[in-house]
Amino acid sequence: MDENLLGIIAGILTSVSMIPQVIKVLKEKNAEDLSWMMILVLISGLSLWVWYGFIKDELPIILSNAFAVLVNIVLLICCIIYKKR
Amino acid sequence: MDENLLGIIAGILTSVSMIPQVIKVLKEKNAEDLSWMMILVLISGLSLWVWYGFIKDELPIILSNAFAVLVNIVLLICCIIYKKR
Numbered sequence: 001m002d003e004n005l006l007g008i009i010a011g012i013l014t015s016v017s018m019i020p021q022v023i024k025v026l027k028e029k030n031a032e033d034l035s036w037m038m039i040l041v042l043i044s045g046l047s048l049w050v051w052y053g054f055i056k057d058e059l060p061i062i063l064s065n066a067f068a069v070l071v072n073i074v075l076l077i078c079c080i081i082y083k084k085r
Numbered sequence: 086m087d088e089n090l091l092g093i094i095a096g097i098l099t100s101v102s103m104i105p106q107v108i109k110v111l112k113e114k115n116a117e118d119l120s121w122m123m124i125l126v127l128i129s130g131l132s133l134w135v136w137y138g139f140i141k142d143e144l145p146i147i148l149s150n151a152f153a154v155l156v157n158i159v160l161l162i163c164c165i166i167y168k169k170r
Contacts, residue, residue, distance in 0.1 A: 048095030052092045
């Protein structure tokens, strides 16, 4: 299989699997189960993956990790907003 | 920065961020919040990433995604065991 296509399919699958949690948190307006500390660790790791993707010049890695960074920034914002209550 | 070192650090950070959820599920013996459907999608995506890593011959991608596959298989088993109750 073409490696870029493989990477894109892999990226879509791992990205899709994150959506339900975001929807759940946004819907229930509850971020009790999320740890902002872990989200920060995750965002750091994912950002390094994006950097790695740029160095290696691999679009699937850049795109899927950049998407994951966005999703986790949304989760982090939810954590901050909903935990204050 | 050396790209392999960068990938390894990125992999460690994204792997570490998964540990608390597994510990929480194992400790509380509760997998209510987990969707086995999404875990299956995630395992498929991560497995494709491992495959991608083999094609590209990139050890950081293989190792971090293989670890994530293992973690999610544990979560899937927890889902099956704890949801039956």
